[in-house]
Amino acid sequence: MSNTCHKRRICLTRGSVSACGKVDSVMKGLVFGLYRPLNMKLVLIFVASTLLPLMLTTYIGARFYIERTSEDTGILIDNTLISLSQSLSSYLNELDQLTLIPYYNDDFIYALKVKASESYESLSRYQVLSITNMLDSQLRFVRNTRKDIMSTLIVADNKPLFYSTNNPLNDVADNYEFAETDWYRKAIEAAGNAVFVNPHKQDYFTRTKGETVFSVARTIRDIPSRQPISVIIADANTVVLQKMFQDIDFHVPSHIVLLDEERHFVYANHDVSPALFRTMPDNRSVVSDGGQSYMVIRRTVAPYNWELVVLLSYSALEKKTLWIYVNSALLYIVCLVVAFLFYQGLSRKVMGPVKDIIKTMGKIEQGDFSARYRSRTTDEFDVIGRSLNSMIEELKQKIEVEYVLKLKQRNSEYKALQSQIQPHFLYNMLGGFVALNQIGERELLEKSIIDLTLLLRYILNHPDMTTLEEELTLIEKYGSLQQLRFGERLQVHVSCEDGIRLHKVPKLLLQPLAENAIIHGIEPLSRPCRLTISADTVVEAGVPFVRIVIEDDGIGFDPEQLQEYGQIGLTNTRERLQLCFPDSRFELESAPGAGTRIAIIIPEANFHGHTHSG
Numbered sequence: 001m002s003n004t005c006h007k008r009r010i011c012l013t014r015g016s017v018s019a020c021g022k023v024d025s026v027m028k029g030l031v032f033g034l035y036r037p038l039n040m041k042l043v044l045i046f047v048a049s050t051l052l053p054l055m056l057t058t059y060i061g062a063r064f065y066i067e068r069t070s071e072d073t074g075i076l077i078d079n080t081l082i083s084l085s086q087s088l089s090s091y092l093n094e095l096d097q098l099t100l101i102p103y104y105n106d107d108f109i110y111a112l113k114v115k116a117s118e119s120y121e122s123l124s125r126y127q128v129l130s131i132t133n134m135l136d137s138q139l140r141f142v143r144n145t146r147k148d149i150m151s152t153l154i155v156a157d158n159k160p161l162f163y164s165t166n167n168p169l170n171d172v173a174d175n176y177e178f179a180e181t182d183w184y185r186k187a188i189e190a191a192g193n194a195v196f197v198n199p200h201k202q203d204y205f206t207r208t209k210g211e212t213v214f215s216v217a218r219t220i221r222d223i224p225s226r227q228p229i230s231v232i233i234a235d236a237n238t239v240v241l242q243k244m245f246q247d248i249d250f251h252v253p254s255h256i257v258l259l260d261e262e263r264h265f266v267y268a269n270h271d272v273s274p275a276l277f278r279t280m281p282d283n284r285s286v287v288s289d290g291g292q293s294y295m296v297i298r299r300t301v302a303p304y305n306w307e308l309v310v311l312l313s314y315s316a317l318e319k320k321t322l323w324i325y326v327n328s329a330l331l332y333i334v335c336l337v338v339a340f341l342f343y344q345g346l347s348r349k350v351m352g353p354v355k356d357i358i359k360t361m362g363k364i365e366q367g368d369f370s371a372r373y374r375s376r377t378t379d380e381f382d383v384i385g386r387s388l389n390s391m392i393e394e395l396k397q398k399i400e401v402e403y404v405l406k407l408k409q410r411n412s413e414y415k416a417l418q419s420q421i422q423p424h425f426l427y428n429m430l431g432g433f434v435a436l437n438q439i440g441e442r443e444l445l446e447k448s449i450i451d452l453t454l455l456l457r458y459i460l461n462h463p464d465m466t467t468l469e470e471e472l473t474l475i476e477k478y479g480s481l482q483q484l485r486f487g488e489r490l491q492v493h494v495s496c497e498d499g500i501r502l503h504k505v506p507k508l509l510l511q512p513l514a515e516n517a518i519i520h521g522i523e524p525l526s527r528p529c530r531l532t533i534s535a536d537t538v539v540e541a542g543v544p545f546v547r548i549v550i551e552d553d554g555i556g557f558d559p560e561q562l563q564e565y566g567q568i569g570l571t572n573t574r575e576r577l578q579l580c581f582p583d584s585r586f587e588l589e590s591a592p593g594a595g596t597r598i599a600i601i602i603p604e605a606n607f608h609g610h611t612h613s614g
Helices: 017-100 108-118 120-121 123-145 183-189 239-246 315-364 380-439 444-460 468-489 511-520 560-564 565-579
Strands: 149-156 161-166 195-201 212-221 228-237 254-259 264-267 288-289 292-301 306-313 465-467 490-496 504-506 529-540 543-552 585-590 596-601
Touching: 017 212, 017 228, 017 306, 108 120, 108 123, 108 149, 120 264, 123 212, 123 292, 149 264, 183 195, 183 212, 183 228, 183 490, 195 264, 195 529, 212 560, 228 264, 239 264, 254 543, 264 565, 288 306, 292 315, 306 315, 315 380, 380 444, 380 468, 444 468, 465 468, 468 504, 504 529, 504 565, 511 529, 511 543, 511 565, 511 596, 560 585
Parallel strands: 490 529
Antiparallel strands: 149 161, 149 228, 195 212, 212 228, 254 264, 254 306, 288 292, 292 306, 465 504, 529 543, 543 596, 585 596
């Protein structure tokens, strides 16, 4: 449309919500009230409904599996130890019963008493042979049926009374101090009870002194008098213990240790520091040995008060636990990836229409009312999109109707204001020509009429919007016409920065102000006066402005009595300025005898980004 200041956002009515403001509100509502919070809500829902439950479930599952595995392992170990302790108890009981064989036959006891007595040396050869056969017949059964029994020895003090070994070439070591050995003293102190001897060397025999045996000893006493006769010791091969423990597997590296009632080592399948058992560790506690940690599991071998101890590698147990957590973490990651893919699909399905709606609203904000939302779904967003399209169509129609009406109204106002300027300008100029004619300045009158013709051509034929440079040129021509009339009483100075010369302003914006300064400020005085019109740029609070100043050193006036100082020209200029530059300022300073200064201040941004038509 013609005769417009410049294209800008048009408000429908003052005091009501503007069309552009409505679009902005909807846009902000969608962007800040829906899009970002909805995206965050989807993320929070995904975290709350998927990540946290999945993490919690995975952790609880791992913990449950670990506890279940630990419980099953504990039950397995306990059952194994129960079986082992029962086997050990049975075996120890068998060894215990083995040393009771002498009590099964009174003749056997009598033979031992005779052989242990000092009169034994005076017996005939036949009697000695009879006693020997008696003893051998009783113990031969043990030697032949129990392969684990390596030898049986009966001694009284340091005197061997009888022995039987699985090695026919074996013999008792000469001058062996039996009474000084620990097992002999313990057997005497036990007063007829069995004493189990820790693994030791069979150094009291000549052929097997390097063999390690596990033994049981008992004092043989005379039944009527209960006086000790001798000590019997049965030596068993430690291979029995090895075979008993060798096939046991707890699925982690482990040590099996058998301790007697005094907590001395009876057997260990691996080297273990005795320091671990100086103070018996609690069951299921953790002990360290040479940089290695072990979990202790104990079982008492009844009724002998022995301890069967299993040392499970704690690092291996931790590795098993770590393996479970690693597998749980991998499972969690796989489930997380799958859940994330589902979330991405759902997010795109939800956020895709939202982004399309926001994109459509962005085009509307830029003034493209042909933009429409194209539905890609058949859900609630399709309903929202169709409602949005309907709203845009209604908004477009309303803006077009209101815009045309408002534009016509503004053009009418502008034309009316301009029509006020032209007659007023002509009236003042013709008054000047009459004065020139009266004083007889016909040449000046002729020249003035020619200049007026050029000015009228500019006023009548030039577009409604002109450049600041052209407007200031008009002021210079107008000043030169007035100088023909006032002569040396009027000096006109016009200046403009180069960077703002092409800025567009309404035609005849400054001329009424210059005319007021000459007619009302300078003409009443008889002294020379100066009229200055300048245009430059200033910066206020970091914002650039274009400043146009019309200043004279004329008579001045009281601003409260504005009606006496060109009220029509000032009011006209103010209204035209507000029509084209709503953000501009019109400042007037004056005082009687001090001249008048008028400043028009327009934001620099108002001159950019708009088109001007004429």
